[in-house]
Amino acid sequence: MMDLIYILIIIIIAIIAYKSIKIIRPYEKGVVERLGKYNRTVERGLNIVIPFIETIRKVDLREQVVDVPPQEVITKDNTVVVVDCVIFCEVIDAFNAVYNVVNFYQAITKLAQTNLRNIIGDLELDQTLTSREMINTELRETLDVATDKWGTKVVRVEIQRIEPPKDIVEAMSKQMKAERMKRATILESEGYKESEIKKAEGDKQSKILAAQAEAEAIKQVADANKYQEIAIAEGKARATEITYNAIHAGNPTNDLIAIKYLEALENIADGRATKIFLPTEVSGILGSVGGIAELFKDDPEALEKFESIKVLENAKETADNE
Known part of the structure; x- marks a missing residue:
């Protein structure tokens, strides 16, 4: 016992x-x-x-995941979309978590659905589809304030899906396709425009270079001709100077000068012209040539030249009389 x-x-x-x-x-x-x-x-x-x-x-106290079930939400432009999200939260005050809420998961789920309707209801469809980050931030701030008395902190909120109706999806697909074709056409036209501009600039540059090359060539030719003419003129000047100095250095007599003058007149008369114009001073010189005839009586060739000069003198007188 x-x-x-x-x-x-x-x-x-x-x-x-x-x-x-x-x-x-x-x-x-x-x-x-x-x-x-x-x-x-x-x-x-x-x-x-x-x-x-x-x-x-x-x-x-560990971070917990609350999966908010999908729900239909009406946007500002009266489009019905299906939205669901995931909430990540953690308990920071055990007392409030026990005594201030009966069913935390149900409470935060309903609270998230309600606030999600309010947020998306203020947005149009296009804004809803492109503003996920904004929706996440605003919903997290709202839930964090509301769950503070439950001793819980909402760490982050992530939108999993925003699904528009099928007809809206098809319309958006067509719109996207049209937009892509539009951008492709614009890019193609801009490419063609750029190509034509480059081509025109290339032609312009080519013509400019060709004109510059031609101008440079003309300048070179002009410089060469100028140099040639200067060289010829300097040569002639030098030859004239040398001849002049040689004549004066040789101290020629009047007889020699007369003979050279007669030779020059002979060359003038030997041309193809039917009329010959002689300066008026020639008659004076020819008048004084008679005294030189005696010098050529022993030289038949010189005498023949003298006779041709006499013919020129007679032709001059006949022209003056006419």
């Missing part, structure tokens, strides 16, 4: 020990109630509670 009593005592002690010793894990906190009233909050590790008098409720 005593053995049975000992066994019962041991069992009771074991049950009491089991009920008294509570282990809180590192990612948990415990809310202790004594006779149904909040008593304290215990941290991670080994904790002792009074069995049958105190109870402990564990709260998970």
Whole structure:
């Protein structure tokens, strides 16, 4: 009998020990109630509670994921879209998380759906499809403020899907295709325009270079001709100077000058012209040539030249009389 009593005592002690010793894990906190009233909050590790008098409720502090079910939302331009999102949150106050909300997951889900309708209801379809980041930020701020009294912090919100109706999707697809074709046509025309501009600039540059080359060639030719004419003129001037100096250095007599003059007149008369105009000074010179005839009587060739000069003199007189 005593053995049975000992066994019962041991069992009771074991049950009491089991009920008294509570282990809180590192990612948990415990809310202790004594006779149904909040008593304290215990941290991670080994904790002792009074069995049958105190109870402990564990709260998970890890970041949790709440999947908001898809729902139909009407945009500002009366388009129905299907939207769903995911909420990432964590408990920062175990007391509020236990006593201020009955079903946290249901509460935050309904709150997210309601606020999502409000946010998207203020946006048009195009804005809704292109403003995911803005929707995420605004919804997170709204939920974070609303869940603060629940001892929970909303870390981030992500929109998973925004699905317009099928007819809208088809219209958007056609619009996108038309827009791409438009951009392709514009790019093609701009490419053609750019090509023509480059071609025109190339032709212009080619003509400019050709004109510059031609001008340079003309300048070179002109410089060469100028140099040639200068060289010829300088040569003639030098030859005239040398001849003049040689004549004066030789001290020629009047007879020699007369003979040279007659030779020059002979060359003039030997041309093909039917009329010859002689300067008026020639008659004076020819008048004084008569005295030179005696010099040529022993030289038949010189005498023949003299006779030709006489013929020129007679022709001059006849022309003057006419």
